[in-house]
Amino acid sequence: MSGRVLVTGAAGFVGRHAVPALRARGFEVHGVGRSASPGADWHAADLLVPDERRALIAKIRPSHLLHLAWDAEPGRYWTSARNLDWVAASLDLAQAFAAAGGRRFVGAGTCAEYEWGAARFDEATTPCRPATLYGAAKDGTRRILEAYAATNGLGLAWGRLFYLYGPGERPGRLVPDAIRALSTRTPFPTTAGHQRRDFLHVADAAEALAALVASDVTGPVNIGSGEAIPVRELLDALAVRIGGAEHLDFGARPLNPAEPAVIEAGTHILTGVVGFRPRYDLVRGLDDTVAWWRAQGSAPD
Amino acid sequence: MSGRVLVTGAAGFVGRHAVPALRARGFEVHGVGRSASPGADWHAADLLVPDERRALIAKIRPSHLLHLAWDAEPGRYWTSARNLDWVAASLDLAQAFAAAGGRRFVGAGTCAEYEWGAARFDEATTPCRPATLYGAAKDGTRRILEAYAATNGLGLAWGRLFYLYGPGERPGRLVPDAIRALSTRTPFPTTAGHQRRDFLHVADAAEALAALVASDVTGPVNIGSGEAIPVRELLDALAVRIGGAEHLDFGARPLNPAEPAVIEAGTHILTGVVGFRPRYDLVRGLDDTVAWWRAQGSAPD
Numbered sequence: 001m002s003g004r005v006l007v008t009g010a011a012g013f014v015g016r017h018a019v020p021a022l023r024a025r026g027f028e029v030h031g032v033g034r035s036a037s038p039g040a041d042w043h044a045a046d047l048l049v050p051d052e053r054r055a056l057i058a059k060i061r062p063s064h065l066l067h068l069a070w071d072a073e074p075g076r077y078w079t080s081a082r083n084l085d086w087v088a089a090s091l092d093l094a095q096a097f098a099a100a101g102g103r104r105f106v107g108a109g110t111c112a113e114y115e116w117g118a119a120r121f122d123e124a125t126t127p128c129r130p131a132t133l134y135g136a137a138k139d140g141t142r143r144i145l146e147a148y149a150a151t152n153g154l155g156l157a158w159g160r161l162f163y164l165y166g167p168g169e170r171p172g173r174l175v176p177d178a179i180r181a182l183s184t185r186t187p188f189p190t191t192a193g194h195q196r197r198d199f200l201h202v203a204d205a206a207e208a209l210a211a212l213v214a215s216d217v218t219g220p221v222n223i224g225s226g227e228a229i230p231v232r233e234l235l236d237a238l239a240v241r242i243g244g245a246e247h248l249d250f251g252a253r254p255l256n257p258a259e260p261a262v263i264e265a266g267t268h269i270l271t272g273v274v275g276f277r278p279r280y281d282l283v284r285g286l287d288d289t290v291a292w293w294r295a296q297g298s299a300p301d
Numbered sequence: 302m303s304g305r306v307l308v309t310g311a312a313g314f315v316g317r318h319a320v321p322a323l324r325a326r327g328f329e330v331h332g333v334g335r336s337a338s339p340g341a342d343w344h345a346a347d348l349l350v351p352d353e354r355r356a357l358i359a360k361i362r363p364s365h366l367l368h369l370a371w372d373a374e375p376g377r378y379w380t381s382a383r384n385l386d387w388v389a390a391s392l393d394l395a396q397a398f399a400a401a402g403g404r405r406f407v408g409a410g411t412c413a414e415y416e417w418g419a420a421r422f423d424e425a426t427t428p429c430r431p432a433t434l435y436g437a438a439k440d441g442t443r444r445i446l447e448a449y450a451a452t453n454g455l456g457l458a459w460g461r462l463f464y465l466y467g468p469g470e471r472p473g474r475l476v477p478d479a480i481r482a483l484s485t486r487t488p489f490p491t492t493a494g495h496q497r498r499d500f501l502h503v504a505d506a507a508e509a510l511a512a513l514v515a516s517d518v519t520g521p522v523n524i525g526s527g528e529a530i531p532v533r534e535l536l537d538a539l540a541v542r543i544g545g546a547e548h549l550d551f552g553a554r555p556l557n558p559a560e561p562a563v564i565e566a567g568t569h570i571l572t573g574v575v576g577f578r579p580r581y582d583l584v585r586g587l588d589d590t591v592a593w594w595r596a597q598g599s600a601p602d
Contacts, residue, residue, distance in 0.1 A: 079452045081396055087445060088389030095382055136448030140441035144388060147437030151380045 009069035017206030074172030162224035189252030193232025224265025310370035318507030375473030490553030494533025525566025
């Protein structure tokens with residue numbers, strides 16, 4: 001695969017893994033984000049500033065764009081008005097990209113675009129009726145970009161990310177917070193954990209996105225493991241590795257009533273059309289994650 | 302009704318009629334647009350320039366916003382990339398409005414948000430799957446703003462306009478072009494005209510929007526007559542008034558295969574909940590439109 005790809009959010013949780021995955025596929029990889037990312041030609045730009053994002057595209061003239069940047073501040077991003085700013089920035093980025101000769105745009109979507117309640121989310125049949133501002137902003141962006149791409153000859157794919165975990169995840173999210181509590185033997189009040197979620201190792205998610213960038217597949221593509229497990233099972237599996245199981249206080253917090261019982265990715269497009277296979281199952285994925293935190297020399301904080 | 306309403310696109314086809322309709326309901330009316338509009342306090346600002354739109358909102362601090370401005374250049378707006386710029390401007394306008402204490406946002410939607418093919422478009426049951434970039438941009442904007450409004454306590458209504466006609470419509474559109482051709486006895490090549498469309502006099506559409514602004518109704522509301530007629534019937538009715546029927550060349554142009562057989566508004570929310578009744582039926586509406594063009598002293602050009 002030849003091509004010059006710009007990765008937005010290249011220094012983020014997914015981006016750091018996407019850069020080497022794209023390089024391994026033969027792409028010339030350029031990155032933009034808050035901080036430098038190893039393996040990418042680095043560009044400093046604030047994508048929320050119109051002049052900066054346009055100058056960046058004009059300078060690099062990428063043939064492919066992997067657009068990961070978005071507001072992802074834990075606890076805030078579901079309802080933040082910054083979602084609207086990222087919609088605007090993404091639409092403008094796509095225009096600048098197409099104007100500079102860009103051919104293929106791959107955006108980062110989310111399982112939160114779907115109407116929660118289906119047993120398993122299927123790209124073709126599950127309705128998109130997001131329950132959150134974050135989900136609505138991603139869903140709306142995709143709808144508009146699909147129509148824009150159709151009238152401009154742009155290839156557009158949309159990788160819908162489910163629940164990711166792995167090295168480098170930021171504190172404030174389930175897995176790093178649980179690892180920290182278990183490692184420091186600190187109480188971890190949590191829900192009963194019966195809700196089932198589809199967890200995928202972040203390196204696999206990044207590899208799937210790289211495969212999607214390199215493919216000709218268009219439209220939404222779920223990026224998940226294809227098998228949801230109870231959140232309790234994930235936390236118990238961490239405690240097996242770290243100890244401190246007695247600090248997991250299941251049921252101490254209520255499950256938000258808006259949270260569905262199951263969020264699971266249908267993966268027939270990802271596996272059957274894109275041709276992706278994950279490297280990590282949950283056992284290897286959690287081993288890798290716990291080992292990474294240990295190698296940092298301290299628990300996540 | 303007391304309140305201070307800002308009308309964007311106040312000098313446009315719908316806006317010129319919306320300003321007096323809002324004044325009649327007791328609103329203090331401010332307008333922004335390309336040119337001055339009688340009856341409104343006038344403000345010059347380019348809404349596509351972030352600093353200008355934010356300064357406008359900060360200066361006026363409207364309690365209500367009727368957002369009509371959008372790219373509407375005939376023949377171009379269905380596919381123009383400017384649609385993306387108007388999405389971004391609209392999202393930012395809503396944020397600035399909410400930040401300045403705004404309470405109620407009424408946006409101009411379109412029948413092109415619906416999946417074309419249903420016999421009659423119903424707000425609650427007809428799927429929104431736009432066939433065009435224009436439709437997708439309006440649909441996406443509405444979806445995002447609905448989620449934003451839900452998380453910010455903003456009242457959001459969305460008036461979906463169907464086919465409007467009447468005084469001041471710009472050349473390049475069906476009714477003024479047909480009036481010009483008939484008036485000047487010039488050939489008017491057109492489709493066979495069997496497709497049925499829901500036509501509403503622009504003053505009624507503006508009155509419906511004013512009623513929607515003054516109401517507490519939220520969500521999408523179709524703004525149409527509720528009865529679609531064959532396009533041929535409309536053109537024949539113009540020829541009855543103007544003469545020149547022999548210049549209507551029905552069937553000279555193919556109907557775009559993407560154009561559906563019927564576009565008709567279900568109006569039970571507009572009539573039953575908002576409580577709106579149109580003043581013009583088609584006979585009076587076309588009389589009024591032809592009389593207006595005659596009073597201009599010349600045919601539309």
